[in-house]
Amino acid sequence: VQLQASGGGLVQAGGSLRLSCAVSTPTFGSYVKGWFRQAPGKEREFVAAISQNGGTTVYADSVKGRFTISRDNAKNTVYLQMSALKPEDTAVYYCAVGRPILSNYRSPEAYYHWGQGTLVTVSS
Numbered sequence: 001v002q003l004q005a006s007g008g009g010l011v012q013a014g015g016s017l018r019l020s021c022a023v024s025t026p027t028f029g030s031y032v033k034g035w036f037r038q039a040p041g042k043e044r045e046f047v048a049a050i051s052q053n054g055g056t057t058v059y060a061d062s063v064k065g066r067f068t069i070s071r072d073n074a075k076n077t078v079y080l081q082m083s084a085l086k087p088e089d090t091a092v093y094y095c096a097v098g099r100p101i102l103s104n105y106r107s108p109e110a111y112y113h114w115g116q117g118t119l120v121t122v123s124s
Contacts, residue, residue: 008118021095033078037091
């Protein structure tokens, strides 16, 4: 399974970006898809996840109401729409897939496959 994240860049505070993650697997629909981020000098942290059927989404409190995770099974792609961006959202964003139970959606250890990351920089 390979994951290719894209869509990062430089944006002003208050702006928007949409990240994409193309997943090369014939079993895309069987995975939970997640987004994580890692800021310089900090540990990787959970951002958002979406269940296999798309019916359940989970967000970190810090992004709730500003970010939206979605997936397109026909394109084997998971998205992260980010709005009202803040300088503290600056980080490398990683997509990942796995089969965690709901209570483990926020745990990086529960995801098997990871993309290479895409850098998001929010200027003040």
